[in-house]
Amino acid sequence: xxxxxxxxxxxxxxxxxxxxxxxxxxxxxxxxxxxxxxxxxxxxxxxxxxxxxxxxxxxxxxxxxxxxxxxxxxxxxxxxxxxxxxxxxxxxxxxxxxxxxxxxxxxxxxxxxxxxxxxxxxxxxxxxxxxxxxxxxxxxxxxxxxxxxxxxxxxxxxxxxxxxxxxxxxxxxxxxxxxxxxxxxxxxxxxxxxxxxxxxxxxxxxxxxxxxxxxxxxxxxxxxxxxxxxxxxxxxxxxxxxxxxxxxxxxxxxxxxxxxxxxxxxxxxxxxxxxxxxxxxxxxxxxxxxxxxxxxxxxxxxxxxxxxxxxxxxxxxxxx
Ligand code: NAD
Numbered sequence: 438x439x440x441x442x443x444x445x446x447x448x449x450x451x452x453x454x455x456x457x458x459x460x461x462x463x464x465x466x467x468x469x470x471x472x473x474x475x476x477x478x479x480x481x482x483x484x485x486x487x488x489x490x491x492x493x494x495x496x497x498x499x500x501x502x503x504x505x506x507x508x509x510x511x512x513x514x515x516x517x518x519x520x521x522x523x524x525x526x527x528x529x530x531x532x533x534x535x536x537x538x539x540x541x542x543x544x545x546x547x548x549x550x551x552x553x554x555x556x557x558x559x560x561x562x563x564x565x566x567x568x569x570x571x572x573x574x575x576x577x578x579x580x581x582x583x584x585x586x587x588x589x590x591x592x593x594x595x596x597x598x599x600x601x602x603x604x605x606x607x608x609x610x611x612x613x614x615x616x617x618x619x620x621x622x623x624x625x626x627x628x629x630x631x632x633x634x635x636x637x638x639x640x641x642x643x644x645x646x647x648x649x650x651x652x653x654x655x656x657x658x659x660x661x662x663x664x665x666x667x668x669x670x671x672x673x674x675x676x677x678x679x680x681x682x683x684x685x686x687x688x689x690x691x692x693x694x695x696x697x698x699x700x701x702x703x704x705x706x707x708x709x710x711x712x713x714x715x716x717x718x719x720x721x722x723x724x725x726x727x728x729x730x731x732x733x734x735x736x737x738x739x740x741x742x743x744x745x746x747x748x749x750x751x752x753x754x755x756x757x
Contacts, residue, residue: 439490443468443512443554445498445545446519448477450623451560451657455516456485458661466490470507471519472497476624498541504548512554514668517545520592523626524564527588528712538591539598546602549610556609558668559599563616563653563678564589568715575653575719578614578676585713596676603674611671613664615679616720620657620740621747628652629741632691633748636700646710648688651717655681656740659733666729677729680720683737697745 442459446452447469459465473479473495485491496503498519519541521527521534542559549557566576567583582597584590596612603610619629635642663679671677685693691705725731735743 439464439466440513441466441468441510443470443507443515445470445515445517447471448473448479448482449518449522450476450620450627451618451660452518453478453481453622454620454657455518455661455664456491458658458665460488460490462665465513466492468492468494468507468512470494470496470498470503474521476522476626478622481622498545499536501544504544508548508551508553511552513556515545515549515554515557516560516664516668517542517557518560520560522588523624524586524588525626525711527586527591531587531591534588534591538588539594542595542598546598546608549602549608550606554609556611556668556673557599558664558671559595559610559612560664561596561612561614562589562592563614563680563718563720564715565593565596565614566718569717569719571651571717573717575680575721576614576678577721578678578724585715609673611667611673612676613667613679614676614720615660615663616653616655616681616718618655618657618660620744623657628687629690629694629744630748632694633698633745634752636695636698636704637749637752639700639704641706642691642695642704643708644688644691644705645708645714648686648691648705648707650687650714651684651719652687652690653680653719654683654685654690654737655679655733656735656744659735662734663725663731666731667725670729672728677725678720678722679725679731680722681733681737682722684717684719685737693741694745697742698749
């Protein structure tokens with residue numbers, strides 16, 4: 438008999454990629470709970486529900502009644518992606534971030550206490566570690582948490598809640614902290630899609646500050662494989678970093694994408710830097726590689742080309 442997995446936030450960027458990963462590579466039945474915020478992909482969900490392995494619940498993880506609908510069986514695991522995820526929005530107003538990222542995670546943990554799942558993988562971010570100077574080594578799982586913006590502060594808060602439920606109640610929990618993802622289904626508001634769509638419209642491409650902020654990019658499919666391997670073989674109570682080892686300045690990423698699109702560098706427009714902008718992220722994934730044998734399969738250049746091609750296709754299909 439097939440077993441069940443619950444995916445929160447399965448209509449978002451990484452959640453949706455993870456659903457497709459599960460459908461392709463496993464035989465799990467999948468329940469998705471997602472409140473379908475502006476960041477979600479309802480049309481993809483509509484396509485997916487014709488698959489007998491998919492059950493979709495439109496529900497909010499901060500609402501116990503919605504969660505109760507999902508908790509009608511014992512899951513092999515809950516993969517918890519649901520979050521408000523855009524740093525700029527959190528700087529404007531953090532209300533929804535506090536509700537979903539902290540309160541929502543708390544509600545899920547309370548349901549886990551009732552025994553609805555054998556384990557939960559809490560998807561967090563390298564942003565909880567704060568920022569690095571150029572000469573500092575990448576974040577390890579031992580790096581102290583030091584978030585610098587409301588988004589990362591709410592993620593760090595949820596990490597601490599998860600940790601406390603492991604320590605206090607011995608709940609079967611694992612935390613993952615991943616670097617910046619890119620790939621299909623990423624929302625237009627995020628850095629790489631913003632570059633692509635601005636350039637396709639021949640509009641100025643905004644670059645914060647001097648553009649020398651460094652991000653460590655990971656292709657979403659490699660992230661999904663890492664999460665699944667942590668779900669299957671990870672040690673409960675542990676934190677696993679997942680990084681791409683692709684440290685790039687924002688400016689070099691913009692230039693590379695403009696080049697792929699055949700657009701001139703003159704589209705670049707420097708704008709006022711983001712408040713509390715972290716200068717550099719870099720993540721050390723040695724633990725994941727050593728303990729679980731995870732390796733990246735996509736190179737930066739290849740994955741970026743695929744991502745740009747995917748967005749061009751969407752741009753042409755939907756006049757985005
Ligand atoms: P996303 O914003 O694209 O998707 C989030 C999904 O969660 C959406 O479908 C949304 O409708 C849903 N959601 C939001 N609030 C909800 C609520 N209260 N109840 C139910 N569903 C709700 O985010 P993403 O980029 O796919 O990120 C997924 C997870 O991965 C997040 O926890 C994020 O912090 C983490 N993460 C993302 C990145 C990245 O680069 N995108 C990197 C590291 C970690």
